[in-house]
Amino acid sequence: MNHNLPTYWRAGSWLLALLLFPPVIALVLEALAPAGELFDHLWDTVLTTYIVNSVLLILGVGGLGAVLAIPAAWVMANARIPARDQLQWLLVLPLAMPSYVIAYIYTDLLEFAGPVQRFLRALTGWTSAADYSFPEIRSLGGAIIVLALVLYPYLYLLARTAFLEQSKSQTLASRLLGCSPLHSFFRVTLPMARPAIITGLALMGMEALGDFATVSYFSVPTLTTAVYDTWLGYGSLNAAAKSRP
Secondary structure (H helix, E strand, C coil), rough: CCCCHHHHHHHHHHHHHHHHHHHHHHHHHHHHHCCCCCHHHHHEEEEEHHHHHHHHHHHHHEEEEEEHHHHHHHHHHHHHHHHCHHHHHHCCHHHHHHHHHHHHHHHHHCCCCCHHHHHHHHHHCCCCCHCCCCCCEEEEHHHHHHHHHHHHHHHHHHHHHHHHHCCCHHHHHHCCCCCHHHHHHHHHHHHCHHHHHHHHHHHHHHHHHHHHHHHCCCCCCCCCCHHHHHHHHCCCCHHHHHHHC
C-alpha cells in the first residue's frame, strides 16, 4: 500500500467518503427503528412474494447470464474466428442500452398485437389468443431474459480477462494426461477463472436486484418495487427501509 499519497488525494478521499456514508447510516438507523403496523401488514401479506421473486430473479439472471457470457468469453479469448477483434467489443454493447428500453422493445415485438404473433396468426390461420399458447413476455421469466441480455457483459468482460491471463501450460498438461477438450475446460480452465466468474455474477445479481423500471413494467413485484410502493404509496420511510435488501 502506498502511504506517500499527496495530502490532497487523502483529503479528497475522506471528503468523498463522508459525503457517501451518511445516507447509508441514516438508512440503517431508519431500518433499525421499531417496526410499525404497516411493515407487519406487509410481512403478513406480500413481503414473502417480494422476497421469493427477488431471489428467483437473481438466480435466473445469473444462470442465463452465465450461459451467455462464459462460452462467449472463452471463444473470444482462445479461438481464432473471423472478425474476432470487432465481435469481442460488440458483445459489450448491451451495457450501453438501458434495460427498460430493451423491455419495451421485446414487449412490442412479442405481445399479442406485435409483429411476431401477427405473423404466426397469418401463417397458421389462428384468429385469437384462445387458438394458441404463447409465452407471456411481461412476467418473471420475461424480466429474467431481458435483464440477462443486458447484464451479461459484466460477467463476459471479467471471464474473458481471466481466460486471457491463464497459463496455457496447465490446459496442455491436462490434455496430455488424457482429458478431452470439454473435460479439460470444466476441470482446469473454469476453476481457474472462478474468482472472476463469481465477481461477475455478483455484479449481475446486484444490478438485477436494484432494477426498478424493468420489473415494474413487467408487473413483477420485487424488493425494489416494495421500497418504491411502501415509501411513495404509503408514505412510510421506516417500512421502506426495512424492505430494502
